[in-house]
Amino acid sequence: MIHHELFNFVFSSDTLSQLLNEQAGSGEWIKYLDDVILDIKFRKDQLLLTLGQVPDQIFFLLRGSVRAYYYNEEGKQCTFYLWDEFSIVTDIVNYMEKVPSDLYIEVCEDADMLAIPRRSLDRIINQFPESLLFLNSILLQYTRHHRERDKEAQSMTANQRLNKLVKIKKKIVSKFKSEVIASYLGMSRGYLYDIKSKR
Structure with missing residues (x-):
């Protein structure tokens, strides 16, 4: 193979x-x-x-x-x-x-x-x-x-970093828990939820 x-x-x-x-x-x-x-x-x-x-x-x-x-x-x-x-x-x-x-x-x-x-x-x-x-x-x-x-x-702002991550890795949100993505981006889970709710 x-x-x-x-x-x-x-x-x-x-x-x-x-x-x-x-x-x-x-x-x-x-x-x-x-x-x-x-x-x-x-x-x-x-x-x-x-x-x-x-x-x-x-x-x-x-x-x-x-x-x-x-x-x-x-x-x-x-x-x-x-x-x-x-x-x-x-x-x-x-x-x-x-x-x-x-x-x-x-x-x-x-x-x-x-x-x-x-x-x-x-x-x-x-x-x-x-x-x-x-x-x-x-x-x-x-x-x-x-x-x-x-x-x-x-x-970049936290929102810009999240947007770039999602753009480059389109499936990222479905593959990892929100707290994992928040930790990777250096933000709190609550802050990530606030950003995602405004998207």
């Missing part, structure tokens, strides 16, 4: 060199990677990562929704990421550094995912060193995400 969704997502990135694209086009490379990808189903409320665990898998979300959260100093749960279909799911910084995570990653609705264990990806990179660009592509995605969030926090 060829996992076209993942390959199309990764190989469409501008960060991948022509060398990697050429290598990806070979049957040998595709088969090697395809053989290590795991198809996994997860149930709602299942945790993919917990506090103190070293991330050792990269997931690709095919169906469902997933979020990452942490607890602040007051013990309040703060949503850090919201992922919907066709997203790379992991704590990429701690994955790269091989250190324990400070995040929880939770399945918010039943999900179908592809998973690449670290040991398998390490073997791929050892055999095809240019595959490091796969990780570079993921790092770039996360860097862009945080850059956009920083800009939004400095230049």
Whole structure:
């Protein structure tokens, strides 16, 4: 089975060199990677990562929704990421550094995912060193995400941030609870309800 969704997502990135694209086009490379990808189903409320665990898998979300959260100093749960279909799911910084995570990653609705264990990806990179660009592509995605969030926090109102989120991710409101969306946007649930009632 060829996992076209993942390959199309990764190989469409501008960060991948022509060398990697050429290598990806070979049957040998595709088969090697395809053989290590795991198809996994997860149930709602299942945790993919917990506090103190070293991330050792990269997931690709095919169906469902997933979020990452942490607890602040007051013990309040703060949503850090919201992922919907066709997203790379992991704590990429701690994955790269091989250190324990400070995040929880939770399945918010039943999900179908592809998973690449670290040991398998390490073997791929050892055999095809240019595959490091796969990780570079993921790092770039996360860097862009945080850059956009920083800009939004400095230049946009809460209402504008919500409008942008809904525009980019049209199904977001149906996939996540209001308190999760409010936490992600840095607003109270009551304030989010007020905004949504005026929409």
